[in-house]
Amino acid sequence: MSYKPSRHRWIRTLLLALIAPLFVVVLPIPQAHASINNFVSKFHSNTMTDFAMSSSGKYQLLAVDGDGVYLSSNFGSSWTQVMSGDPAVSYYAKVAVSGDGSKMAIGAEPTADANSYAVPGDLYTSADYGATWTNKSVSKAWLGIRMSDDGTKMLAWTEVTATLASMLFYSTNSGTSWTQVTQYSGLMNWNDGAVSADGKIWWAQCSSCATPGLFRSTNGSTWTAKSPPHVPAGLHDLSVSTSGTTIFATGASNIYRSYDTGTTWTQIQTPNSGAVLADNISTSGTGRVVMLSGLNNFIYLSNDSGTTWIESTFNSDLNGQNLVAGSLGLRVSRDGTLLMADVQYGELYEQTIAFPTAPRAVAVSPLSTTSFFVSWSVPTSAGDGAITDYVIETSTNLSTWNTYKHSASTSTNVTFAGLTQGASYYYRITPVSAWGNGDSVTSRAFIPGPAPRAPTSLVATAGNAQVILTWNSVVETSPIQTYYVESSIDAGVTYIAFGHNATTDTTIAVTGLSNGSSYLFRVRGVSDGGYGTPTVSSAAIPRTTPDAPTFVWGNTTTTVVSLAWQAPSFNGGSAITDYVIRYSSNAGGSWTTYIDSVTAADTATITGLTNGVNYLFRVAAKNIAGTGPESSDSSQIMLQDIGPATIVISLPGGVRVAYKSTSVIITATVSQDGRVTFIVGTKRIPGCASLLTQSLSITCKWKPAVQGSVAIRATLKPTNTYYTPVNSADLSIGVARRTGVRGA
Incomplete structure (x- = not known):
């Protein structure tokens, strides 16, 4: 985007206002044109001197003649004055904005009076999105400023007068210091410039040089002429792509395009089959979207790098009039979806456009x-x-x-x-x-050819709810793009496709299977030649480890624990082959695996334990997939050294004499409670059989029926079955006849 020299701008503005009605008669509006989305006015003020925006268009900076500088941070929806103007001293002529909008620059120009260039304007920069500004005190009559995406590389040029040449400056430190380009001498008139997004390519345009045209630099210091051929009057406007390789320029009312940083150029046809005289131009980051103003007062848009053009109309406040020739400043956002036009009728117009998105596949x-x-x-x-x-x-x-x-x-x-x-x-x-x-x-490369042959050496390895398939591929004319994998749970009657990302790997895990079910698998290659011949696997049964056993309990003797448990409710899809038993003798502080033979039985005899010690037991089931989780701990189980039970019988006072037909009490004392039976000779004493002891003793009331010596004994059957029944020693007593008793 370029502007004409700004001296006496107020005179030009006045003249344009006076002659504007003439354009309705002399240059009637063409009636046949394609209407895109209408431009919308985003700013109205006095004559604008320059406009710049970030790569997306979110941050916009606008200089207004004699009024100051305005900033928008919302795509032009609202504006804030960031610098006020004083027409009696100077006004802010030119502005620049970095790619992300964080860095900005404003160039002031002195008031057009007799001492115009004796008091040059200042240069202001901001590094915080326009919140604060610093005067770099670089006093020049600034005509244009451009900067790289990061704002460090800057290019600026001054206005030409009858006695002073236009000067070209560059900065590599965000405007802190400037160096004048001295490669060219004479009455120069630099009128436009550009800096690539990365700051590696600089462009400057001179309309009144010894050799007018376009110049390129890679460092800001040394420049090389890169003008299109046959443009004797020099170029008028310039716009470059993000990389700086694609360039559009206007000159002599024509449009020129270069795809190689200006080494070679092509003159492209202006709109309306070349009838439109080109004026200002701007392009998107890729160089695809181009915006052009014509000297017929219309804006034209191209979506193919200027090959074809569409005439754009817009609603303005001009009562049906169109744009004024030569009064446009244009900007296109980097992505080409935002178009801005500074009309210098005191209006800044915006248009957003949307291209068709790419087909999805x-x-x-x-x-x-x-x-x-x-x-x-x-x-x-x-x-x-x-x-x-x-x-x-x-x-x-x-x-x-x-x-x-x-x-x-x-x-x-x-x-x-x-x-x-x-x-x-x-x-x-x-x-x-x-x-x-x-x-x-x-698209990717599509390669025609026959459908793939069947894969070889298909192997199915069962896992937990999955099966790992491996196979060997076959080299094909049309290379395999992926493999189509299917599974069958009904012995191959029906198959279901397994969804997976396209892959040429010859190993795949088929997941989501049911443990314990038998599956067949079918694999075929897929190429641009179609679906190939399938290979079918042998049956595979997914499996996992068994669930934990439950209800672990045990009986003890003096030397062993008879351990038992309930088998897992689910064996993991594969038969249980063994149980792993562990025990702890310190309340679960540490555990020892009990070594026994491999068996799927749900009982075990545990030997080698220590009497008098409490043990806890855990059991885990094992199958071909591995060992499953352990059961809950059993209750404490102890081996005890119980020894034999004992029983002793006696008469009151320890006597060994009883009297016939006179009752006597026999007492049995035991070491373990149980049932006691008293016996005289070989016969049980009536009423004294299977008596339950209480507190380790029991008594029997016996009335001897005969005289003489008799043997009394008792048997004990302990309640605790770990104790075996035991007999007392015989107690021999004499049964006498009580004297003095009748009938004795």
Whole structure:
């Protein structure tokens, strides 16, 4: 974007206002034009002197003649004055904004009076999005400022007078210090410039040099002429892409384009078949979207680097009048979706445009070994206007593209035949709308050929709810793009596809299976030639370790623990082959594995333990998949050294004499409670059989029936079954006849 020299700008503005009505008669508005989204006024004030914005357009800086500088941080929706103007002293002529908007620059220009250039203007910079400003005290009559994305590289030039040449300066430290370019001498008139986003390429445009034209530098100090040929009057306006390699320039009412940093140039046709005289120009970051003002007072837009143009209309406050020739400053955002036009009628206009997005995918289906059915998904958005066609291109090397000729159509598929087996074919699809071409999608290389042969050596290895499949691939004319994997749970009657990301790996884990169920698997290669012949695996049964056993308990004797448990409710999909038993003798502080033979029995006899020690036991089930979780701990189990039970019988007072027909009490004292039976000779004493002891004793009331010597004894059957029944020693007593007793 460029502006004419700013001296006597108020006179030019007045003249434009006076002659504006004449344009309605002399230059009538063309009636046949394509209407894009109308421009919307975003700012209204006095005559504007310069406009700049960040790469996205979010941050915008606007200089207004004699009024100051205004800043917007919301795409022009609202504005704040960041620098006030004093027309009696100077006004702010030129502005620049870095790529992210964090750094800004303002160049002041002296008031146009007799001492205009004796009191040059100052240069102000900001490094905090325009919040605060620093006067760099570089006093020049600034005509233009440009900066790199990071704001460190800056290019600026001053205005020319009848006695003073225009001067070109560069800075590599965000404007802290400046160096004048002294390579060229004479009455120079630098009128536009540019800096690439990375600051590695600098451009300056001179309209009144010894050799007018465009100059390029890689360091700001040394410059080389890079002008388009046959532009004797020099260039008028300049705009470069983000990289600095694509350049658009206007001169002698023509448009010139270079794709190689100005080494070679092509003159491209102006709108309306060349009838429009080109004025100012601006391009997007890629050089694809171009905005042009014509001397016929219209703005034109291109979405294909200036190859074709669409005339844009917009609603203004000009009562039907259009733009004034030569009064436009243009800006295009880096992504090409935001267009800004400074009209110098005191209006800043904005237009947002949306291109069709790229088709979402390109796919092929083989019709034969030498033909493809190519299809794609419609774009997510058609942008500004319905999609009317698709540009379809083919390539075998991604460098040379051939356009598939067809009638305009919104169909999303096409057939290509006569292809060469084994050759690579790329397809590029670009949607077309009323606004222009949208974003393209480029396919991967599609390679025609026969469908793949069957994979070899397919092996299925069972795991936990999954099976790992491995196989050997086969080299094909049309390389395999992925493998199609299926599983069957009904012995191959039906198969279900296993969803996975496309891969050429020859190992895949088929997940989500049921442990304990038998599966077959089928694998086939998929290439651009189609689905290949499948290979079927042998049966595989997914499995995991068994659940934990439950209800661990045990009985003890003096030397062993008879341990038992309940088998797991789920064996993991594979038969239990063994149990792992561990025990602890310190309340679970440490555990020891009990070594026994391999068995699936749910009982075990534990030997080698210590009497009198409390033990805890844990049990885990084991199958081919491994050892499962352990059971809960058993209750404490102790081996005791109990020895034999004892029983002793006696008569009151320890006597050994009883009297016939006179009752006597026999007492049995035991070491373990149980049931006691008293016996005289070989017969049980009536009423004294299987008496339950209490507190380790029991008594029996016996009335001897005969005289003489008799043997009394007792048997004990302990309640604790770990004790065996025991007999007391015989107690021999004499039964006498009580004297003096009748009938004795």
